[in-house]
Amino acid sequence: MMRFLVLLVLAGLCVGTEWQLDDPQGEAGDSDLIPKALWAEQLSLSLLPAYSLASAPSLDPTQCLPLLHEFANSSATLSSCLVSMARPVRLCQHCYKEYVQLKATMDKIGRPLQNSTVSCSTILLQSDRVQVIVELSDFFDDLWSNSKCENCLQKNSTGVLNSTSEFMEAFDSLIQCFNSTMKEPPAPSQQGNFSRVCQNCNGSYRHLNNLYNNMEHSNALCIDIEDVMNSTRTLWSKTFNCTLPCTDTVPVIAVSAFILFLPVVFYLSSFLHSEQKKRKLILPKRFKSNANVANLPDKHN
Numbered sequence: 001m002m003r004f005l006v007l008l009v010l011a012g013l014c015v016g017t018e019w020q021l022d023d024p025q026g027e028a029g030d031s032d033l034i035p036k037a038l039w040a041e042q043l044s045l046s047l048l049p050a051y052s053l054a055s056a057p058s059l060d061p062t063q064c065l066p067l068l069h070e071f072a073n074s075s076a077t078l079s080s081c082l083v084s085m086a087r088p089v090r091l092c093q094h095c096y097k098e099y100v101q102l103k104a105t106m107d108k109i110g111r112p113l114q115n116s117t118v119s120c121s122t123i124l125l126q127s128d129r130v131q132v133i134v135e136l137s138d139f140f141d142d143l144w145s146n147s148k149c150e151n152c153l154q155k156n157s158t159g160v161l162n163s164t165s166e167f168m169e170a171f172d173s174l175i176q177c178f179n180s181t182m183k184e185p186p187a188p189s190q191q192g193n194f195s196r197v198c199q200n201c202n203g204s205y206r207h208l209n210n211l212y213n214n215m216e217h218s219n220a221l222c223i224d225i226e227d228v229m230n231s232t233r234t235l236w237s238k239t240f241n242c243t244l245p246c247t248d249t250v251p252v253i254a255v256s257a258f259i260l261f262l263p264v265v266f267y268l269s270s271f272l273h274s275e276q277k278k279r280k281l282i283l284p285k286r287f288k289s290n291a292n293v294a295n296l297p298d299k300h301n
């Protein structure tokens with residue numbers, strides 16, 4: 001409300017002085033009135049932030065332009081990296097530098113300028129309803145924490161953890177194993193006999209699986225690792241058909257045994273149920289006769 005009043009007063013003052021300056025020049029000044037009023041409004045608007053921060057030293061908005069450009073550059077670089085590393089997922093390993101750069105830019109916006117005590121955050125982050133910079137920054141933060149990238153990076157995000165690079169090396173050697181085993185015979189049988197892949201790469205696969213389980217226990221999983229393991233498991237069990245069938249038969253036998261026992265359970269329970277009903281049918285007769293005797297005097301009254 002106060003801001004609006006100040007704006008009105010400022011605009012009124014500016015228009016008033018312009019009008020008075022124009023008046024001596026004659027009636028032609030009237031046609032310039034509307035553009036001048038607009039100009040005055042813009043001027044008073046641009047003065048407003050400084051006015052509302054009366055106690056703090058004023059800040060020239062142009063001083064914040066370099067920071068705006070820096071944010072534009074670092075957010076563009078980060079988006080480009082994230083999208084190009086989206087499939088197969090390698091965000092955390094390849095984009096952490098760009099993310100750190102963006103966070104540093106946001107830090108700079110929040111910090112006071114060189115010869116001043118005010119920061120650009122009021123001008124760049126809080127001056128309008130949409131707040132583009134804040135929205136973008138929040139979006140990147142959400143994506144980063146959803147991906148759990150911190151689990152795969154060193155404390156400062158200064159590098160990739162040893163466990164992460166060890167896992168990626170194990171994955172590379174497994175892929176090498178797949179690749180070389182598949183390549184050896186150009187076409188062994190038209191259907192593709194993958195059992196040799198299962199035998200040759202058994203050790204590499206188990207090693208990768210063990211690493212993954214260890215990392216899961218020590219909470220060192222990020223989206224890169226999860227995606228590698230997910231796709232490797234799919235490859236191993238679906239494409240190469242390497243999972244042992246006996247793991248599948250156990251539940252099948254259990255379910256069939258359960259279903260075979262269902263009729264027995266049904267007949268047993270219905271037999272027991274009918275026995276109970278018989279007793280219930282017999283018992284009330286006695287109670288009923290007693291009750292009738294007890295109720296007789298009441299009913300006749």
Ligand SMILES: *[C@@H]1O[C@H](CO)[C@@H](O)[C@H](O)[C@H]1NC(C)=O
Nearest residue numbers: 070072073074075076077080
């Ligand atoms: C960001 O700035 C660097 C130099 O500081 C420049 O090399 C790069 O091309 C810029 N990136 C974009 C997307 O403008």
Ligand SMILES: *[C@@H]1O[C@H](CO)[C@@H](O)[C@H](O)[C@H]1NC(C)=O
Nearest residue numbers: 060063064066113114115116
């Ligand atoms: C900061 O102040 C110093 C001296 O007071 C001046 O030389 C320098 O250009 C100023 N820097 C900015 C960014 O205004």
Ligand SMILES: *[C@@H]1O[C@H](CO)[C@@H](O)[C@H](O)[C@H]1NC(C)=O
Nearest residue numbers: 100153154155156157158159
């Ligand atoms: C974190 O970064 C700071 C400088 O940015 C460095 O001094 C410090 O040693 C780093 N800590 C670790 C654990 O790497």
Ligand SMILES: *[C@@H]1O[C@H](CO)[C@@H](O)[C@H](O)[C@H]1NC(C)=O
Nearest residue numbers: 154160161162163164165166
């Ligand atoms: C990570 O690996 C590097 C070399 O591969 C080694 O120098 C460093 O000590 C290892 N760090 C930890 C915490 O194991």
Ligand SMILES: *[C@@H]1O[C@H](CO)[C@@H](O)[C@H](O)[C@H]1NC(C)=O
Nearest residue numbers: 172175176177178179180183
């Ligand atoms: C698999 O082998 C082919 C043919 O040698 C090669 O072009 C390709 O890069 C290899 N892929 C991997 C992941 O090693």
Ligand SMILES: *[C@@H]1O[C@H](CO)[C@@H](O)[C@H](O)[C@H]1NC(C)=O
Nearest residue numbers: 188189191192193194195196
């Ligand atoms: C795959 O190869 C093994 C021997 O290496 C053989 O016993 C088996 O019958 C083959 N399966 C198919 C589908 O060709």
Ligand SMILES: *[C@@H]1O[C@H](CO)[C@@H](O)[C@H](O)[C@H]1NC(C)=O
Nearest residue numbers: 198199200202203206242244
């Ligand atoms: C994989 O290796 C383990 C021992 O290293 C062995 O028990 C298992 O039978 C092997 N599986 C296949 C499919 O070769």
Ligand SMILES: *[C@@H]1O[C@H](CO)[C@@H](O)[C@H](O)[C@H]1NC(C)=O
Nearest residue numbers: 223226227228229230231234
């Ligand atoms: C694993 O991959 C399948 C498709 O390949 C996907 O639907 C599923 O969400 C993935 N799971 C995880 C935990 O990434």
Ligand SMILES: *[C@@H]1O[C@H](CO)[C@@H](O)[C@H](O)[C@H]1NC(C)=O
Nearest residue numbers: 194237238239240241242245
């Ligand atoms: C996997 O193996 C089973 C039998 O062991 C077979 O019925 C099935 O068709 C195989 N699937 C593929 C994709 O090779």
